[in-house]
Amino acid sequence: MRVSIALLLAATGALALPALADQGEPAPGAGPTPVPAATPKAPPAVAADAALDPEVKRVLDGIQGFYANATDLKAEFTQTYTYKVYGRKQVSGGKVFFKKPRMMRWDYKTPVSKVFVADGRTLWVYEPEENQAFKQDLAESQLPVALTFMSGEGQLADEFDARLMQSPSDVYTVELIPKRHAGDYQSLLLKVDRETFAVRSSTVVDPVGNTNQVVFDAVATNAGIADKAFEFSPPKGVRIITDPRQR
Numbered sequence: 001m002r003v004s005i006a007l008l009l010a011a012t013g014a015l016a017l018p019a020l021a022d023q024g025e026p027a028p029g030a031g032p033t034p035v036p037a038a039t040p041k042a043p044p045a046v047a048a049d050a051a052l053d054p055e056v057k058r059v060l061d062g063i064q065g066f067y068a069n070a071t072d073l074k075a076e077f078t079q080t081y082t083y084k085v086y087g088r089k090q091v092s093g094g095k096v097f098f099k100k101p102r103m104m105r106w107d108y109k110t111p112v113s114k115v116f117v118a119d120g121r122t123l124w125v126y127e128p129e130e131n132q133a134f135k136q137d138l139a140e141s142q143l144p145v146a147l148t149f150m151s152g153e154g155q156l157a158d159e160f161d162a163r164l165m166q167s168p169s170d171v172y173t174v175e176l177i178p179k180r181h182a183g184d185y186q187s188l189l190l191k192v193d194r195e196t197f198a199v200r201s202s203t204v205v206d207p208v209g210n211t212n213q214v215v216f217d218a219v220a221t222n223a224g225i226a227d228k229a230f231e232f233s234p235p236k237g238v239r240i241i242t243d244p245r246q247r
Helices: 044-052 054-068 143-147
Strands: 003-004 018-021 072-082 088-099 104-110 114-118 122-127 131-137 160-165 171-178 187-193 199-205 211-221 240-241
Touching: 054 160, 054 171, 054 187
Parallel strands: 131 240
Antiparallel strands: 003 018, 072 088, 072 211, 088 104, 104 114, 114 122, 122 131, 160 171, 171 187, 187 199, 199 211
């Protein structure tokens, strides 16, 4: 198995969720399709903004503003992974928590229990049914890329070409295409609340057409989430697996 972290297109704003999967199909309860590691910075935001349609820019700025003003965020989520070739779906769900700087927690409740925790320094992926936990230094993982948006460091216009698509009257639908090659995914689709600019759902489309959708409900910001919520100590007897590069 490999531990790979991605941005959860939504709550962190940047775009993707944590993922733990084999090279083949994701295991039950696993996170969305991984996003590649950090790449060189794009040209200055001014240059990116200059090419944007004014309405697209307004929506992107609204999304950025919503998350820039949030010190923490919590929500319930439902994740649906659709396998294009097999014509079937896999549904999982639970609760997610974010806090600046660079802390997050995904508690998967269905179909199996699984926990992803980042405290700003270390990433843990705990699988109770397997009695094992993966440990990785945050600086050596892809997680910093995933959390830059929530931390106010990421700019959507720098990283993506964006366009608005037809939408219901209560949301904006934004398609984001990465400006640089991203081997694990080809596009991101955000459904954004027209009043608050909070991301209601995010969908990652991989190169073969599989989709990974995460829908957020009961979103609350600035709830005063304690730092201890992002602490993790593996239970006694749990097998701990570390990144070979960090041994």
